[in-house]
Amino acid sequence: MRITRERGLKIALRLGRNAILVAWSCVFLLPLVWMVSTSLTETGQEFSFPPQFIPHPITWQNYPAIFQSGLPFHLFFLNTAAVVVTSTIGIVLSSSLVGFAFARLRYPGRNIWFMILLSTMMLPGAVTLLPTYMIFKWLGWLDTLLPLTVPAWFGGGAFNIFLFRQFFTTIPRDLDDAARIDGASTFRLYSQILLPSCKPVMAAVAIFSIVGGWNDFMGPLIYLHSTRNLTLSVGLMLFRNNYFGYWNKMMGAGLLMMLPMLVLFFAAQRYFIQGIVTTGMSGT
Numbered sequence: 001m002r003i004t005r006e007r008g009l010k011i012a013l014r015l016g017r018n019a020i021l022v023a024w025s026c027v028f029l030l031p032l033v034w035m036v037s038t039s040l041t042e043t044g045q046e047f048s049f050p051p052q053f054i055p056h057p058i059t060w061q062n063y064p065a066i067f068q069s070g071l072p073f074h075l076f077f078l079n080t081a082a083v084v085v086t087s088t089i090g091i092v093l094s095s096s097l098v099g100f101a102f103a104r105l106r107y108p109g110r111n112i113w114f115m116i117l118l119s120t121m122m123l124p125g126a127v128t129l130l131p132t133y134m135i136f137k138w139l140g141w142l143d144t145l146l147p148l149t150v151p152a153w154f155g156g157g158a159f160n161i162f163l164f165r166q167f168f169t170t171i172p173r174d175l176d177d178a179a180r181i182d183g184a185s186t187f188r189l190y191s192q193i194l195l196p197s198c199k200p201v202m203a204a205v206a207i208f209s210i211v212g213g214w215n216d217f218m219g220p221l222i223y224l225h226s227t228r229n230l231t232l233s234v235g236l237m238l239f240r241n242n243y244f245g246y247w248n249k250m251m252g253a254g255l256l257m258m259l260p261m262l263v264l265f266f267a268a269q270r271y272f273i274q275g276i277v278t279t280g281m282s283g284t
Helices: 002-039 062-066 072-104 110-122 124-140 146-154 158-169 175-180 184-214 216-223 232-242 247-279
Strands: none
Touching: 002 124, 002 247, 062 247, 072 110, 072 146, 072 158, 072 184, 072 232, 110 158, 124 146, 124 216, 158 184, 175 184, 184 232, 184 247, 216 232, 232 247
């Protein structure tokens, strides 16, 4: 009888915890539900009271109207995809290489350089915006995708380097010694032995990079000028200017832009969470 009572208490606590989590999830999902509902609403009924989360009638024509606005959304999508893919590959490769150097190689001043690297995370981006812009202008890269992709291949960012460095420190150094005995070079140790073990943190860094590149607004706004070179975030702003007041079409355009990121997160959330948890295991 006592065992049954304890088991019933555990089940009740679990059900109560799950009910609280579901309730909070509904609260956070409410803006997304309202966004979907508004995108399917007829013009003029977006702010009807009381709000109708299931619009009547459902208007699917708002989505075709987005592509009939005269804006080249197909070019916006291709530009964004090019920036995201190129920068993600560069960030993963370069940050993993730098993280490997900080974690596995021994050289004078390693810890000092790592502290200097971490200190750059406290430097606001507005401080380096003007000199960076002048450098890209001197190189003739303005109104091209180069300012949004090339910097990703030179380090990949302090935070990503920190994640890789923390993960590399969790791998036993016996692998290094065994590889050295077999005649492996430093680059082979990095590329063929240690890097394949970093799939969780690689997934986490890749997701961070993809989401950041997909939603980046300031970079394309500053460096890109021609309509044919714009990304989705700036293109969505142009759509807002042309269709200001048509909230149903604006919500539809925003939902189409957000949909790939939702699919990515739900498809890769296991690797994302695993990478974050694993990189926080080391106290080194």
